[in-house]
Amino acid sequence: MMNRRAQWKGAGMTVIGAVITLLFLFPVYWMVKTSITPITDLFSSPPHFGVLNATFTAYYNNFIHNTDMLRYIGNSFIIAIGTMIMSLLFATPAAYALARLDLKGKSLIMILLLAIQMLPGIMMAMPLFIMFSKVHLVNSYFGLILADMIHALPFAVLVLRPSFMALPKGLEEAAKIDGCNQLTAFTRIILPLAVPGMMTVAVFCFLFGWGDFIFGLTLTTEDSVRPLTLGLYRFIGQYGTEWNNLMAVATLAALPIIIIFIGLQRYVVGGITAGSMKD
Amino acid sequence: MSDQSYSAAAPRTSKRLRNTAWTRYLFVLPVILFLLVFIIFPIVYNLILSFQNVTVYNFKGHHAFAGLASYVKTFKDPVFYTALGNSVLFTVLSLVFQFSIGFALALFFNRSFPGRGLMRSLMLLAWMLPVVITASVFQWMLNGDYGVVNYILQSLGIIHEPHSWLSENGTALLSTIVANIWVGIPFNMIILLSGLQGLPEQLYEAAKLDGAGKMLQFRHITLPLMRPTILILLMLGIINTFKVFDMIFIMTAGGPVNSSNVLPIYAYQLSFTKFQFSQGASVSMIMFAILTVLAVIYLRMSSKEEAA
Known part of the structure; x- marks a missing residue:
């Protein structure tokens, strides 16, 4: 009897949970739905909540007929992957050293990294613009990657450090007895064990690079290097009322995020809790 | 060692x-x-x-020391106070709703039932999407002529005529707050959920034996034990919400007539559209000072939590 009741209760909770989730995600549904609705149907009153006469014209218009968006997409990939690789390259050894080696000024570095995450992007954008215009880094992928690393790098170090601390003590000593030096002990023994933590960091650094808007806005003056977020923003200004076209671009910009999200979900949840809560 | x-x-x-x-x-x-x-x-x-006076005209030359001139200029500008007030309003309202809705959802998803793992991670999608996407979707939903929000609110009898939510003085800031709340809910939920899952089960069982109901358990066990998580989450929320730029910039650009202007957008306008670099820098430094105070409080709290 009790068991039966608990089961019913569980099913009830599932239904309530599903309703909450679907209501909450309505904006995502509305985006995808609008992107496949013919433009004439968008202006019907009352609006259709379901999908009628689905069409992929908006996708054809913006990604096959007109190839401007493809360049923005390519730029976004270069910037996001660049941010990911550079952040991992810089952050991994640092996180290792901060976790396992005896360094002076360790706590100062940790506090700095924590504090940097709180800096507003706009506060960095202006001095970077002036600096970058002196060394020709405005309108360059490299400049945008460096700017995105301001946010990504401290996050990467802070999230990676605990995964190095979790490894058993004495690993390095054992490696040294086997003939490793400090560097090879790190690259051959420690690094392979930290791969899950590095995955989390890779996912988030990609997200930071892909989602960046403020540096794309302030550190570029030409379309040739601008990311997709800027492409979408310019689109809002140009085709203000062609909502199906706009939502098609938005959906495609969301696609890599959705794919990452489905494929690497457990790394995402881990990253959120690690990045905000632990030191 | x-x-x-x-x-x-x-x-x-x-x-x-x-x-x-x-x-x-x-x-x-x-x-x-x-x-x-x-x-x-x-x-x-x-x-x-x-502390200098750099504008687009003398940008490349030598810059003389100008003392507090740009700070004085900023403090005399009425737009600064509008932006400051809006920043505070944006932060407070965003946080109150993100946190309370996030907490309610965390309590709900903390109970075990089939499918909860999938549901709560699906909700995270809202937090992961680039802000530009979220902002443009909300722009479309809040559109005055064909937006779905007008339709829904009218059918529910909440409003009687359609509104241009983003271009009316009274609703522009509020609209950006709603969009920002939507983004923040899953983040708050996940953090609170991970806190809830760390609470010792035995305490609740003991309370049940003593005849304490759900409300009493929440007030006397959950809330006190969650205090450190809640405090840090709120501090972090204040810091992160205070510096929001993209959402507001894309949805309203601070308009109409500064009614949704906030400090980060005000600083952007000074530096990148009016090319008053020094005054823009002074606004940045004021924001920096405010955030530093908040950050020091945050660091104190998190080190205290760690020590406890």
């Missing part, structure tokens, strides 16, 4: 080990250089800029 004990045991290799004593600093060197060149230097540069 381990290096020292090692060298004491084997003095013959001390030369190689002294070598490793400084080589370990090589591991952190790239990060430290990056911090110095791309973060600390720009902040100092910003500070210096705020």
Whole structure:
């Protein structure tokens, strides 16, 4: 009897949970739905909540007929992957050293990294613009990657450090007895064990690079290097009322995020809790 | 530490080990250089800029010291106070709703039922999407002529005529707050959920035996034990919400007539549309000062939590 009741209760909770989730995600549904609705149907009153006469014209218009968006997409990939690789390259050894080696000024570095995450992007954008215009880094992928690393790098170090601390003590000593030096002990023994933590960091650094808007806005003056977020923003200004076209671009910009999200979900949840809560 | 004990045991290799004593600093060197060149230097540069008078006209030449001139100018500008007030309103309202809805959802998803893992991670999608996407979707939903929000609110009898939510003075800021709340709910939920899952089960069982109901359990067990998580989450929320730029910039650009202007957008407008670099820098520095105070409180709290 009790068991039966608990089961019913569980099913009830599932239904309530599903309703909450679907209501909450309505904006995502509305985006995808609008992107496949013919433009004439968008202006019907009352609006259709379901999908009628689905069409992929908006996708054809913006990604096959007109190839401007493809360049923005390519730029976004270069910037996001660049941010990911550079952040991992810089952050991994640092996180290792901060976790396992005896360094002076360790706590100062940790506090700095924590504090940097709180800096507003706009506060960095202006001095970077002036600096970058002196060394020709405005309108360059490299400049945008460096700017995105301001946010990504401290996050990467802070999230990676605990995964190095979790490894058993004495690993390095054992490696040294086997003939490793400090560097090879790190690259051959420690690094392979930290791969899950590095995955989390890779996912988030990609997200930071892909989602960046403020540096794309302030550190570029030409379309040739601008990311997709800027492409979408310019689109809002140009085709203000062609909502199906706009939502098609938005959906495609969301696609890599959705794919990452489905494929690497457990790394995402881990990253959120690690990045905000632990030191 | 381990290096020292090692060298004491084997003095013959001390030369190689002294070598490793400084080589370990090589591991952190790239990060430290990056911090110095791309973060600390720009902040100092910003500070210096705020004490000069740099505009688009003298941008490349030599800049004279101008004292507090740009700060005085900022403090005399009524738009500064509008932006400051809006920033506070945006932050407070966003947080109140993100946090309370996030907490309610965390309590709900903390109970075990089939499918909860999938549901709560699906909701995270809202938090992961680039803000530009969220902002443009909300722009479309809040559209005055064909937006779905007008339709829904009218059918529910909440409003009687359609509104242009983003271009009316009274609703522009509110609209951006709604969009920002939507983004923040899953983040709050996940953090609170991970806190809830760390609470000891036995306390609730003991309370149940003593006849304490759900409300009493929440007030006397959940809330006190969750205090550190809640405090840190709120502080972090204040800091992160205070600096929101993209959402508002894309949805309203601070308009109409500054009714949704906030400090980050005000600083952007000064530096990048009016090219008043020094005044823009002064606004940045004021934001920096406010955030530093908040950050110090946050750091104190998180170290206290760690010690406890």
